[in-house]
Amino acid sequence: MLQRLRRQIPGTVVIMWCIGIAILGIVFWGTVATLRSGKYASAQWVDLFVYGIAQGGIYALIALGYTMVYGVLRMINFAHSEVFMSGPYIGYYVALALDQAGLLNRYPVLGLGIVILVAMTVSTTIAVLLERIAYRPLRRAPRLVPLITAIGASYFLSYAFLGLFGSDLKGYPEIQALKGTWNILGVEVLRPQIVVIVAALVMLAGLYLFVRHTKTGKAMQAVAEDKDCAALMGINVDRIIVITFAIGGALAGAAGVFYALLFKQVKFNMGFFPGIKAFTSAVLGGIGNVTGAMVGGMFLGIAESLFPNLVLDGLGIPAPYQLKDALAFTLLVLVLIFRPTGILGERLAAKKA
Amino acid sequence: MNKKSLVLVSMVLLITLLAAACKPKAKFECTDPKGCVDIAPGEPVRIGYMFVISGSDAPLGNDTKYGLEIAVDDKKEILGHPIEVVGEDCMCSAEGGQTASTKLAADPKLVAVVGTNCSSAARAAIPVMCGAGISMISPSNTAPDLTAEDRPAEYWCYLRTAHNDKVQGAAMAEFAWQKGFRKAATIHDGSLYADKLQQVFAEKFKELGGTITAQEAVGPEDTDMKPVLTRIAATQPDFIYYPIFIAAGAQITKQAREVPGLENVQLAGADGVFSPDFLEGAGDAVLGFYWSSPDFTAFGAGYKEFLQKYETKYGVKVLAPFHAHSYDAAMMIFAAIEKVAVKDPDGTLHIGRKALSDALFATKDFKGLTGNLTCSPTGDCADPKIAVYQCMNADPATWNPGADPDSNPKKVWP
Numbered sequence: 001m002l003q004r005l006r007r008q009i010p011g012t013v014v015i016m017w018c019i020g021i022a023i024l025g026i027v028f029w030g031t032v033a034t035l036r037s038g039k040y041a042s043a044q045w046v047d048l049f050v051y052g053i054a055q056g057g058i059y060a061l062i063a064l065g066y067t068m069v070y071g072v073l074r075m076i077n078f079a080h081s082e083v084f085m086s087g088p089y090i091g092y093y094v095a096l097a098l099d100q101a102g103l104l105n106r107y108p109v110l111g112l113g114i115v116i117l118v119a120m121t122v123s124t125t126i127a128v129l130l131e132r133i134a135y136r137p138l139r140r141a142p143r144l145v146p147l148i149t150a151i152g153a154s155y156f157l158s159y160a161f162l163g164l165f166g167s168d169l170k171g172y173p174e175i176q177a178l179k180g181t182w183n184i185l186g187v188e189v190l191r192p193q194i195v196v197i198v199a200a201l202v203m204l205a206g207l208y209l210f211v212r213h214t215k216t217g218k219a220m221q222a223v224a225e226d227k228d229c230a231a232l233m234g235i236n237v238d239r240i241i242v243i244t245f246a247i248g249g250a251l252a253g254a255a256g257v258f259y260a261l262l263f264k265q266v267k268f269n270m271g272f273f274p275g276i277k278a279f280t281s282a283v284l285g286g287i288g289n290v291t292g293a294m295v296g297g298m299f300l301g302i303a304e305s306l307f308p309n310l311v312l313d314g315l316g317i318p319a320p321y322q323l324k325d326a327l328a329f330t331l332l333v334l335v336l337i338f339r340p341t342g343i344l345g346e347r348l349a350a351k352k353a
Numbered sequence: 354m355n356k357k358s359l360v361l362v363s364m365v366l367l368i369t370l371l372a373a374a375c376k377p378k379a380k381f382e383c384t385d386p387k388g389c390v391d392i393a394p395g396e397p398v399r400i401g402y403m404f405v406i407s408g409s410d411a412p413l414g415n416d417t418k419y420g421l422e423i424a425v426d427d428k429k430e431i432l433g434h435p436i437e438v439v440g441e442d443c444m445c446s447a448e449g450g451q452t453a454s455t456k457l458a459a460d461p462k463l464v465a466v467v468g469t470n471c472s473s474a475a476r477a478a479i480p481v482m483c484g485a486g487i488s489m490i491s492p493s494n495t496a497p498d499l500t501a502e503d504r505p506a507e508y509w510c511y512l513r514t515a516h517n518d519k520v521q522g523a524a525m526a527e528f529a530w531q532k533g534f535r536k537a538a539t540i541h542d543g544s545l546y547a548d549k550l551q552q553v554f555a556e557k558f559k560e561l562g563g564t565i566t567a568q569e570a571v572g573p574e575d576t577d578m579k580p581v582l583t584r585i586a587a588t589q590p591d592f593i594y595y596p597i598f599i600a601a602g603a604q605i606t607k608q609a610r611e612v613p614g615l616e617n618v619q620l621a622g623a624d625g626v627f628s629p630d631f632l633e634g635a636g637d638a639v640l641g642f643y644w645s646s647p648d649f650t651a652f653g654a655g656y657k658e659f660l661q662k663y664e665t666k667y668g669v670k671v672l673a674p675f676h677a678h679s680y681d682a683a684m685m686i687f688a689a690i691e692k693v694a695v696k697d698p699d700g701t702l703h704i705g706r707k708a709l710s711d712a713l714f715a716t717k718d719f720k721g722l723t724g725n726l727t728c729s730p731t732g733d734c735a736d737p738k739i740a741v742y743q744c745m746n747a748d749p750a751t752w753n754p755g756a757d758p759d760s761n762p763k764k765v766w767p
Contacts, residue, residue, distance in 0.1 A: 306580075
């Protein structure tokens with residue numbers, strides 16, 4: 001009986017599970033220790049949670065671009081982090097002009113709307129151009145070729161912005177209406193955080209409905225499943241791929257403005273870290289899966305904000321926020337041990353098998 | 354071989370020998386254990402720099418680069434040779450220091466190097482430079498262990514004109530204590546500079562009787578500081594000291610004001626964020642911010658004139674605190690070269706590498722812009738005078754550090 005069991009479960013899997021369970025145990029222990037110490041008030045936990053959701057919403061919006069492109073093309077578009085950077089960078093100049101004209105403070109909704117629209121347009125344009133110039137000619141090449149091209153494109157874009165606009169930090173103009181806090185269900189929450197969370201959730205819901213219920217969305221799913229077959233069914237594959245890039249770019253552009261709202265500055269290499277984190281989110285949620293990217297992004301954002309305090313503090317580790325990136329990637333490893341296809345990745349994996 | 358040609362050969366030999374014997378002076382022979390640099394007539398004396406001249410910390414590097422260039426302008430030539438400046442961007446990281454120093458050390462004509470800006474970069478660059486025997490003076494590394502008594506032997510070629518953070522951290526702690534702050538928190542970014550500086554501050558502050566409520570750390574490229582600030586808020590400090598660099602420093606400054614419990618806490622940093630770019634990045638939240646930085650008002654007589662040259666040449670007010678230190682480092686190098694260089698009658702210069710280093714370490718009562726420089730056996734040459742400045746106006750265009758009533762930042766201590 002035992003022997004049969006051993007034959008069915010390979011040794012590496014057992015070791016992996018042991019590592020996983022050990023990590024879970026440590027996490028659990030740290031959490032209990034922190035909560036029992038009572039060092040932090042519940043309001044502070046709520047704050048950390050809200051910061052996490054806002055950050056997670058941004059990760060989710062960027063992650064969608066990675067995951068959708070992976071879905072239809074089976075390639076990782078590493079230049080997506082620069083698509084994310086370009087929108088708010090150009091948006092900065094628009095915001096500056098609007099601020100000087102006084103529009104940004106007199107009509108904050110209109111002003112912000114214009115900035116977001118500009119950023120989305122710029123990012124969409126760059127994403128579509130990338131697809132047309134850098135990726136389409138390589139559609140039939142081996143999978144490594146577009147991957148390397150994507151890395152090259154990423155550097156090209158980032159250094160093009162460096163050359164055009166310089167390497168210094170650019171401080172985003174502050175919007176008076178977004179200063180201070182609003183009271184949500186008895187909790188004081190910073191206004192930019194609320195705007196970012198609401199806007200991100202609306203966009204995520206909109207995208208979900210678009211992919212599920214429109215003709216184009218269904219066509220995207222079809223192309224993701226089988227390009228050749230979709231073409232036989234009368235779907236214009238090239239058009240769908242361009243639309244995928246455009247939507248990914250638009251979401252990244254919007255995410256960029258939200259990022260600028262929270263952190264109020266732009267820089268030529270600002271896309272790098274959010275890009276890596278968003279990619280991690282996409283893998284965490286199950287790459288190729290739209291809902292997975294949303295879940296993965298939120299999860300990572302909340303984990304980064306909450307876990308160093310919750311877990312590492314209880315373990316007695318000093319200055320835990322220094323380790324938040326390490327923690328994020330430990331989480332990724334943990335999830336991949338238990339679910340190698342990511343949190344929601346199973347359906348896709350089953351189909352491809 | 355016939356007899357005739359044999360005679361001819363011996364005649365030629367004899368003449369050569371005689372000529373050699375009659376030559377008034379023997380050809381220069383390098384006896385320096387680390388080798389010599391030979392500079393042919395008309396060839397320039399080559400000085401290198403390693404500064405951070407790209408990215409968000411570029412003001413720090415450009416400021417020192419300008420100081421060096423003005424020193425070259427002022428000096429014009431050394432013993433009849435023009436001066437040439439070559440440089441590498443060493444960024445503010447160990448990797449940058451490694452790359453820049455490896456590139457520079459490959460140049461056999463390089464006499465000495467001014468750099469680096471960041472202590473992390475220095476730690477990687479120093480062994481490379483010393484390995485090549487090239488003397489290196491930093492205008493802005495402040496981490497204590499670079500010139501500590503027990504520093505590694507491979508640091509033998511390294512000196513600095515910047516103050517040691519033992520002085521800077523203690524000055525800020527004393528100021529905070531005098532101002533009535535009793536509970537301080539610190540944040541560092543994992544860099545050598547920031548970590549050591551906050552440690553010195555914390556030790557001094559505790560010694561004075563204050564409490565250190567938290568010693569946290571962030572990543573140099575982090576943007577979301579609210580979680581770590583929330584953590585600090587739970588310990589209720591009245592003073593937060595984060596001697597880090599511009600990108601992360603600006604984020605902390607801005608976000609601290611938005612975190613419940615930290616609305617009224619006093620924020621303070623050090624010379625790493627003493628720049629108009631920091632104002633640009635931090636926005637209005639920077640009003641009232643304290644910096645520790647070299648005391649410009651205590652600088653030597655030539656400093657006013659230097660500032661004028663700086664402004665006319667580059668069209669900006671000083672970008673960061675270390676331009677004068679860079680100027681002094683360059684002048685020290687020039688003086689040491691003049692002391693040790695051997696000049697052939699045809700104008701060729703020979704500079705012994707170890708001799709140059711020894712001459713630099715022997716610098717005593719050198720009248721520089723930053724004061725009277727005397728080098729310790731471990732390479733601390735600064736005449737450290739630290740002041741605390743306060744931000745009076747958040748507009749970067751008003752940047753004009755000093756002690757005048759309209760200065761921004763304005764000197765508030767001592």
